[in-house]
Amino acid sequence: MNNLYKPPHKLSVENLRAGLRDMNFWKEIYHVMIQEGLEYSYLTNGLALVLLRVPYDEPGTLYYHLCEPDMEIDPNDDWSFERPLTVIARVLCLCLMSFGAPVRDQAWRNQASKKLPVWKTSFDHNRSQIPEIELQQNPPSSEYSPSESSGRTASEYLPSSSLIESPTQRRRIPTRSRAQCTPNTMERKDSPDPDMEPGPGGRKRGFSQVTSSPSSPSVQRSARQTEGQQNERGRYQHNAQFCTQQCLLGLQRGGTLDDYCPKAELHRQGGSSKQHLIDAKGLVRQIKQQLDENLNRNCTPMGGCGTSGAPFKITCTAYGYTVVGKGTTSCRWNEVKREADIYRILWRAQGLAVPVFLGTIDLAMIYFLEGAGRIRHMLLMVWGGEPINKLEDFESIRHEILRSQKKIRSLGVLHKDLRLDNML
The missing domain is CATH 3.30.200.20 (Phosphorylase Kinase; domain 1)
Structure with missing residues (x-):
């Protein structure tokens, strides 16, 4: 699961409510959900939450649900806090649902990325084009209706002119609001098997702390059998x-x-x-x-x-x-x-x-x-x-390090980054 935080001075609750109708906020986090194969995510400004879901067999559809705990919880109602309406309860619920939703495989991500349109703009860029006086104004018709009475609605978003479109393809990208979050009960279908590039808004993502479970030895299997x-x-x-x-x-x-x-x-x-x-x-x-x-x-x-x-x-x-x-x-x-x-x-x-x-x-x-x-x-x-910086007895291999350095130099190569992290 991924989350995107926008501080209230950049994205107020009032603008968040009104903005959901035009769906101008979601491009960045939606991009991450597709690229990292996530089903659930959420957007928050610290005061409100927007819960998000991309169905497995409908990557072009983004379900959203707006939550405003301050509006939904009645401090005078003793039973109000026992209902799952607080920020912690909402996020915990989404986390639990995420645990049961496997990360989509690389084939799904590639197919989705090829089919979906691409934006060249970002939230911060779009916001910078709006006069400051307009940002300080409350949007019209921004009254909030709690989720219990909001019912189920659906809306469609027509991308702006910054969208790069295929000459043969011009279609709306559906986005749907949901009154509640429910676990995905759809069965996953096997998809046929069909750069660091700038992320949304020109952001480049660096290599850092890629986590993975360490591999463990396995017993040899017969010829031509995949080990897994x-x-x-x-x-x-x-x-x-x-x-x-x-x-x-x-x-x-x-x-x-x-x-x-x-x-x-x-x-x-x-x-x-x-x-x-x-x-x-x-x-x-x-x-x-x-x-x-x-x-x-x-x-x-x-x-x-x-x-x-x-x-x-x-x-x-x-x-x-x-x-x-x-x-x-x-x-x-x-x-x-x-x-x-x-x-x-x-x-x-x-x-x-x-x-x-x-x-x-x-x-x-x-x-x-x-x-x-x-x-x-x-x-x-x-x-x-393994990197030698994990060894307790470093002195025992000092001779081998010097021997390797000498061999590399003898072939005309000068290694300029001889850190322990780079030695195995």
Whole structure:
């Protein structure tokens, strides 16, 4: 669930009531709901709440419900506070409903984003165009009717001229008010599998604190079987173990399989060969084709992202190779793809001082990642291990750090960001 706060001096309760008729407020938070696959959200100015819901099978429809606790609760009525009308009760109810509404998958987000129109304006920009004297005036006919007597209404919003329209498509975007919030009882239908870009109003969202549950080891499965399972809540868990450095170094250089790799049997495809059945270029092609068809399985954010990219765990379904994908947005790709050139220069140091690098891919679909934006590109490499800043005995590996630095310098590369966070 997401929430958007607008202070009362920017969005008064009176303007909020009247503004719901024109629906000029919702573009920003609606954008976030679609991009992050959320069913519920709310807007508040600290005095009033607008509860929001986007149905799974109607992404172009936004249900809203205005709540004004100060108007709905009678302090002289002892029973008034026992009804779920306070701000805490409203938000708690919405949170509980959100817990039962799974986040929409990447296919749903991509399909919705392609079909829905796009605005280039923002709340603050629209507000700045209104004379200050008008902002201080109370809108006409702004009397509030409590939700119990408001009944069910529906309205439609015709976007302003700032809307970018398709030449073949000109339609109204429906928005509907609801007298009460009820849990979604519609069954979710499977959707067919069909950058960091500026957000609403030109805001750019940075990479920061992308959260994800840590992956756990899993028991090896038979060849061609995807390593993943549904947990008790019906959500997919990506349990595959990473391949070893030696395994993917052999893949990259035409060497033999690493018997110590936890995925060795999957790589053999049930045979007894000591050789890899594909090469590094073939693996990169397999992963790209797989992700272009479905971003929801075997591609999982790992958390702890850096300043320019977010790490993903990616498993090649056909051969079982599990690698790290450093995902980034289109606006950062020119910066990040330079790393690929550095890895090629450090080819002789791969697997020794730096991770084994496999290649780059451009995604056909967008991976919408909370806190990072629209992931469109990836670097594929071997999992290098945990950051050494987590080690208690740092002195025991100081020699290895100096050895790696010396190896990198000998190949003509000067690393200018040798922080512990960047060492594995």
